[in-house]
Structure formats: C-alpha cells, structure tokens
Amino acid sequence: MDHKVALITGGATGIGKQTAIQLAEKGCNVVINYRNSALEAETLANELNRRYGTKNIEVQGDVANSSDCERMVSKAMEVFQKIDILVHNAGPYIQERKPLTEYEMDEWNYLLQGNLTSAFYLAKLVIPSMRKQKWGRIITMGFDRVETAPGWIYRSAFAAAKTGLASLTRTIAIEEAKNGITANMVSPGDIKSEWKEKTIADAVSYMKSAPERRREGTGEDIARTIAFLADEKSDLITGCILSATGGMDVLGKVFREND
Template structure:
C-alpha cells in the first residue's frame, strides 16, 4: 500500500501495537506523527523509521489533557497542512478486580482510554469535515465486547466498550462528510502485557484461541493499513476483531 503524501497521526506509538502501526505506515511512505506521553521511547521509534529513510516526528502528549491535545493537533496541522488519518492507540490496562478498584482507578482508566479518544477526535474532526475526507481508526479490545475477564478488568472493558460506541457514533456523524471511522479489537497480543503468561499458564491461555497463537503487533497494524487505505473506502462503523478466533462464540 502507498500512503505517499498522507499525514498519519498515531497516539501511543512508542511501543507494542502503536510502534508496529507507526513502522508500517512509515514503510508505506506516510508522514508519520507519533504522539506519546513517553517522548524518549517514542523517539526510539522515530529513529527506527528515519534510519530506514522514512519520515517521522514525535510530539509529547498526555491525551487525557484536552487543552494540550488541541494545541498539539493545531501545531501538527499548521506544519503539515492536514491530518489524513488519526489512529487512537494510547491506552492503559489494570488487572485489578472490580471490588479492588477505586474511583481514582476508574477516573484514570476512563480519562486515558476513552476521554483520550474524545480529545483527539474533537480536535481533528472539524478539519476532516472541512476537507470532506478523513480516516479514524480506534484501537479498542475484545475486552470491550466480553466484559473483561482474562483480557482486562471490568474498568478496562468499560473504557473499551465506550471506544466501540464512540467509533460507531463518529461513523454516523462523519459519513456524510466522507469520514470513515472504524475500530480494531485485538485479542491477546505479543506485547509486554503478556509477560506474566509463562509455562503452563501460557499454554492454557493459548488453548482458548482457535488459531493457537497470540497476535503479533504487526497483525493489528496490517488491519489498520487496510482500513486507512482506499480499499476500505466503503467501510465505516465496523468493529474488526484481530483475535485468532476468540470471538467465534
């Protein structure tokens, strides 16, 4: 796929799925902008991209801060003239049980995982409406469909269910203006989040997946590339599982 001259903004692009998405779009010749609270880690991804001869820039951003998010989006727009693709990947997970969770835990989860998506979309949506073009891809989770469990706790599941609902709303409102909004729901993915699953525990976990493997971050990135491409120009409001078949039931 060729994304030459396309400006792609990725939140949480410093590691895991976000890193894979950033590298994939850069290799497809997009101008990649990584927005991440960990600037130092994001700059390592930027170095990977530039060493391969592609274009990338990093902005430090806490997506839960609405004022900071709008300011950063405005700076990007001023420099590049547009934002073609927005990929909301920034997020956190907490494996506490619901009964052990506090209001502070809830506020942090919602502020980053859900309000963060609201903040970036609020900043980008008007310019996409004005251009009558835009692609929004939100990284949700199968936890948002299943209610958590082994894939995330109840608070995490609630935040990701909210992302799914927001994606569908954005698709309805953005459709008349040529804006596509879709979400990807990864299942267990080979990122640091799975480091605790070793030995027999890991094997038992794998046996719950029909394909008998965890996703690689690149599996999710490939779907993001497709949804951002012209091949998916008539797809909007879809919630695509990348889970090895977990959601078959």
C-alpha cells in the same frame, strides 16, 4: 497513502510502533505520540525518516488530558497543516485485578478518560480539518467482542470505557460518512507483551520451531489491519469493529476468576 499524515497515540512502542512502521512504509508522514517513552519515540522517528524517506515527528502528551491533546494536534498541524489519519492506540490499563468496589475514584476516572473521553478530545480536534478536505480515517482499539457489551470480571473500568468507545466509534462513522470520514475499531487478540513489537515472520518462525505451538499474534498483525482500514480504497468500510484474534476465544477468560 503517500503524503497522508497519521497521528498515532501511544506510537513509540508496542502495537503503536508497529503501526507507525506500517504506515510509514506506505508513504505516510507519522506523528508519534508518547507519554513517557521520549527516547523510543525519537529513535523511531529518526529510523522511519531514514528507512522510508517520510517526515516523522514525535510529540509528548497524555491522551487523558484535554490540554495535552490540544497541544499534540496543534504541533502536528503546525508541521503538516493537516491530520488525515487518527489511530487512537493509547489507553491506560491497570494490571492489578480487582472488583469494582476496590477501584479508587481517581483510577476509575483515569481509565475512562484515557480510553474513552480521550477519543472525544482527539476526534473533536481533528474532524474539522478532515471535513474540509472531505477525507479522513479514525481508528480506535477495542477488545474481543467489545461490541456485545460483555462483562469483564475485575476489569470493570477498562471494559466500560472500551464498550463506550465502540459505540462512539460507530456514532462518528454515521455522523461523518457524508464528509468522507470513516471510523472503525480494531479488536486485537490476546497479544503478549513480548510479541507486540514482533513481526509475522517472527511468529511463523516460532511456530515452525515447535509445531505444537499456536500461532502467536503480533504487533504487525494489528498494524496491517489498521493500515487496511486507513487505506484510500477502504472508504466503504466504516462503523465496523474488526477482530484480529486468530480464531481464539479471547473473551472466554474474562468470565473466569482465575484468568
């Protein structure tokens, strides 16, 4: 993927950071979007520049804001003149568990804008240039079994947004197939916060230190899945929702009131 340009939303930390590393390692120039993590984004861009010799920049913006999305894409186009790969990793999440009736209007709207409408903003901005070059990759993020439109107790806004995003991703795949653009969704397993920036080697080492431990999912696991879908030879794979859960029943907990 030498000289391809990838825009990664929420790319400064966590799974986004591991994705930036994975794509830069494969020769991509990376646009690292962040909302608040300015230092982390700048540090990562400089690290990728040194380690892989690619050209990487950081750009601030809240994906829930259409004008921010326009500015992010404009900056990327100014520097690189194209965006080949869009990894829509950013998406707000409210840790507090509460039923639908306890959501404030602003909370509900922000979760839908940040997780669903933001994908529309960005896709609308990047697809025209992808069409011109007859090549593009759009990768979104879901949750286990999102394609079945499951209910998720106390997570109504997030679940509704991601379910809508699954349908939108598949619609883009159908509409843009003739233009050489693929669109797929990756659904991570239950990856704990402290494992989002860790590697597969970290997980294997952790498991070996106590064999009764299960294999933890890591940011690298998801980043490798994203990189596979972004690869030039993955052009036949589109409209897919690919789970990376390690065989765990991740969704089982969403029906239980105590999880």
